[in-house]
Amino acid sequence: MSASVGDVGPVSRSSSWRTPAIIILCGCAIGMLGFGPRSSLGFFVQPMSHEFSWGRDVFGLAIAVQNLLWGLGQPFAGAVADRFGLFRVMCVGAVLYAGGLLLMRYSSTPLSLNIGAGVMVGFGLAGCSFNLVLSAFSKLLPAEKRGLALGAGTAAGSFGQFLFAPVGVALIDNFGWQQTLTVFAGLMLLIIPLSFALSTPPVASSSSTPAAEQSFTKALAEAFGHRSYVLLVLGFFTCGFQLAFITVHLPAFLVDRGISTQVGGWVIAAIGLFNMVGSLSVGWLQNYLPKRYILSTIYFIRALATLAFISFPITPFSAIAFGAVSGLMWLSTVPPTSALVALMFGTRWLATLYGFAFVSHQVGGFLGVWLGGIVFERFGSYTSIWWLSILFGVLSALINLPIEEKPVSRAVAQPA
Numbered sequence: 001m002s003a004s005v006g007d008v009g010p011v012s013r014s015s016s017w018r019t020p021a022i023i024i025l026c027g028c029a030i031g032m033l034g035f036g037p038r039s040s041l042g043f044f045v046q047p048m049s050h051e052f053s054w055g056r057d058v059f060g061l062a063i064a065v066q067n068l069l070w071g072l073g074q075p076f077a078g079a080v081a082d083r084f085g086l087f088r089v090m091c092v093g094a095v096l097y098a099g100g101l102l103l104m105r106y107s108s109t110p111l112s113l114n115i116g117a118g119v120m121v122g123f124g125l126a127g128c129s130f131n132l133v134l135s136a137f138s139k140l141l142p143a144e145k146r147g148l149a150l151g152a153g154t155a156a157g158s159f160g161q162f163l164f165a166p167v168g169v170a171l172i173d174n175f176g177w178q179q180t181l182t183v184f185a186g187l188m189l190l191i192i193p194l195s196f197a198l199s200t201p202p203v204a205s206s207s208s209t210p211a212a213e214q215s216f217t218k219a220l221a222e223a224f225g226h227r228s229y230v231l232l233v234l235g236f237f238t239c240g241f242q243l244a245f246i247t248v249h250l251p252a253f254l255v256d257r258g259i260s261t262q263v264g265g266w267v268i269a270a271i272g273l274f275n276m277v278g279s280l281s282v283g284w285l286q287n288y289l290p291k292r293y294i295l296s297t298i299y300f301i302r303a304l305a306t307l308a309f310i311s312f313p314i315t316p317f318s319a320i321a322f323g324a325v326s327g328l329m330w331l332s333t334v335p336p337t338s339a340l341v342a343l344m345f346g347t348r349w350l351a352t353l354y355g356f357a358f359v360s361h362q363v364g365g366f367l368g369v370w371l372g373g374i375v376f377e378r379f380g381s382y383t384s385i386w387w388l389s390i391l392f393g394v395l396s397a398l399i400n401l402p403i404e405e406k407p408v409s410r411a412v413a414q415p416a
Contacts, residue, residue, distance in 0.1 A: 020142070030090070038125060046251075064365075064370035070365075074126045101188065130154065138347045161275070242306075254314065274323070278332040279335060300397040
């Protein structure tokens with residue numbers, strides 16, 4: 001399989017130490033570190049709310065801001081990475097992420113919580129999360145290795161969730177939430193040395209292919225004028241809504257029903273564990289099955305799993321079973337979504353265009369977390385949000401079906 005027009009080729013021979021295995025290993029480590037702490041923030045809701053007498057809407061708003069700014073910052077971080085290379089973006093993102101967690105550790109007012117956990121962590125994630133790792137894989141790896149690598153990078157984020165959830169609960173129980181955030185902040189700085197392996201070169205101005213000559217604004221106009229891309233972006237909204245709501249509010253939801261915090265930690269860990277299987281499986285399956293059908297199936301199974309979960313009594317077994325099924329479908333939408341963007345438009349502006357798709361994902365995440373906190377404080381229940389999640393899942397399953405899986409048509413430059 002040849003690379004798409006305008007693709008940045010695999011890493012050059014001059015970087016002999018950056019073999020595909022090293023690139024994938026370091027990228028997966030970054031994905032694990034970046035996704036781990038933010039997927040564990042739901043366990044800080046109760047200790048911080050009790051200490052400062054906050055409602056869940058206060059913490060929910062901070063994490064909602066984080067999700068929104070992560071999404072809004074992603075296309076701009078992607079554009080800088082596409083134009084000037086990935087390394088400096090990763091470094092800035094890691095420093096912001098670590099600083100946000102430290103500020104969260106010293107937060108005693110809603111404002112400082114919003115700045116630390118919301119603004120700084122949100123923009124930090126935009127610069128060093130697995131989204132940029134996936135774009136680096138697409139640019140640096142041979143085409144035949146990309147599908148499985150995209151699945152592995154996504155699975156690594158899930159391993160971070162699997163690892164950090166029970167570890168975070170144990171650290172909070174034994175050392176307190178403040179010390180736990182300090183440890184998490186220190187770990188984020190490991191992203192800086194790891195990102196050397198994912199360095200992508202600045203775009204050469206001498207490129208003469210249509211995709212290489214395409215400007216930022218022309219790339220956006222082409223993408224948002226393409227029906228299949230718009231459908232993909234709309235469907236991705238549901239993924240963010242469901243994931244963010246469950247990550248932040250499920251631990252407290254389980255405690256409300258008499259399930260211990262430790263069980264809640266293992267539910268989130270089960271999501272991460274089973275998502276490794278789901279992401280790797282989807283990364284492999286997308287080489288053989290239409291990606292739009294894979295996405296539709298994922299969204300529909302999520303809706304069915306949520307319906308079953310809220311329709312029966314909540315027990316430790318049912319909670320962990322829900323975590324396992326949700327995990328199989330958790331980030332499995334990411335490999336086919338990023339692969340479809342690359343298939344439609346090539347990899348020249350991949351980080352940027354996937355970043356704009358991710359904006360939709362994170363707007364959904366903002367609403368899932370924020371509405372979850374507001375609805376609970378007003379009605380004392382998350383029931384209406386669960387049903388809204390089911391509705392969005394069914395709609396996204398339908399939205400993805402008409403997507404056309406082929407490269408966009410571009411004019412070919414004619415010789416003089």
